[in-house]
Amino acid sequence: MVVFAPRYVWLVMSVFFLHLCLDRCVQAVRLLEKEFEQKVDHFDFSSRAGRTYKQRYLMTDQFWRKGVGPIFLYTGNEGDVWSFANNTGLMFELAPSFGALVVFAEHRYYGTSLPFGTLSFERENVGLLSIEQTLADFATLLLHLQRDLGAEKCPVIAFGGSYGGMLSAYFRMKYPNLVAGALAASSPLYLVAGLGDEFQFFRDVTADFERYHHKCPNMVRAGFAAIKSLASKQQWVALSSKMRLCGDLNSSNDLPYLEGWIRNAFTVLAMMDYPYKTTFMSPMPANPVNVACDILLKSDDPLTGLRDAAGIMYNSSGTKNCYNIFEDFKPCADPTGCGVGWGSLAWDYQACTEINLLCSSNGKTDMFPVISFTSALREQYCQKQWGVTPRQDWLATQYWGTDLRAASNIIFSNGDLDPWANGGIRKNLSQSLVSIMISGGAHHLDLRSSNPKDPPSVIQARKQEELLIRGFIQEAVMSERSTFERD
Ligand SMILES: *[C@@H]1O[C@H](CO)[C@@H](O)[C@H](O)[C@H]1NC(C)=O
Ligand SMILES: *[C@@H]1O[C@H](CO)[C@@H](O)[C@H](O)[C@H]1NC(C)=O
């Protein structure tokens, strides 16, 4: 057997100290940034077989019981891997007692892990952006690390949040030979496989605002109605100046941008509704949903109320004189938002291929204007943007849809404030496919560092996750032993 032996590049790019408070702030986390010479195409043994790119990953061995302790691998999602490391304190808090090696792997086509550099999003190059290639990257990197560090016998636990959580679940499903178990936090596995309800997401965003104050959603509806009313009278200058837009809107073709820009802000407020100040998808005050509702309820004009509530997201610096909605917001194949920059291109492509996010708002079960995103609209958009036709059923086929019976050792955690929760797994599917619900929890709150403002539910959830992970590791160690004994 020829052992696959890539030429490794161990570049120590930089060392970061994460400002986490482990053991009451005595220990800082030293996270090293490294690169791995990764295969560009794992499934082509011919034309592109030799081609590689630099996949970035972060690592710390400061807690590791060398050669024995488990490997905690974060399966990076749609963004700069540092932003996930900075917002996944749980792994560093668990690492000391497990003696774990902690690794964060960056997802191809995001951050600095661009297989074709600045040409990565050209049509002839973007096709290697797929979940299958990404999981193969993780597997290859993992095997390299295990060999290089003498960690072949160290059980691996995959961690991930949101799309990264989907990847950690899929990683266990696809490579159970490498991965002992996974924590898939706030992962809408059903929704993204096209098995959800198109109105669920924005209904659940709305429910968060309703929960704080029953009048809040109607204030939002009134704000959107005021926009519609000015637009129907062609009062573009008045509308634009009330919204403090940098440039005037001129026609009803511009209206969807304004509506999308506002809906996107409310979506992020709901997802990031943590009980303390954060800087994740953007800087957020504590309980941003409550802050937004207070602004709306105090405002005597629903339109300016809506503007200032959206300003929590778009004017977090407090330095903007006006809003450039065309810069802040780009419509894309994910109606819940793709963000801006390189990463938004990659995510748009993924939402045009494997990831089905057909989320619409209707103004009735939710507080937003009627904005539909049907599969016909998606196809049209994706053809135009990328020259691709989405494959509606592929994700459910490749990663098992709702039939996860053959899977094991995966924790699916969800918070009831998270609009993604109802797109995920909220039932125990077996002894080892465990669903943990976190009351008062927003988007993967459980992955974050402990905080004095944490609700008791998340403290409990983290304890339960720790116990389950110990079980997965125990099982891997035992089966390793019995295999050995049989030989
Ligand atoms: C992550 O945290 C480090 C250290 O606090 C900071 O320098 C860096 O800008 C953060 N990166 C991201 C992407 O959040
Ligand atoms: C509206 O028209 C003005 C003047 O022609 C132009 O500067 C502005 O960019 C237009 N706005 C949009 C949204 O296209």
Ligand SMILES: *[C@@H]1O[C@H](CO)[C@@H](O)[C@H](O)[C@H]1NC(C)=O
């Ligand atoms: C941004 O916030 C600052 C500080 O609160 C405020 O003075 C400014 O008017 C806001 N900008 C917009 C466009 O509303």
Ligand SMILES: *[C@@H]1O[C@H](CO)[C@@H](O)[C@H](O)[C@H]1NC(C)=O
């Ligand atoms: C799943 O089972 C665990 C015990 O293993 C329990 O704590 C949890 O509440 C159950 N989840 C649901 C959604 O019923």
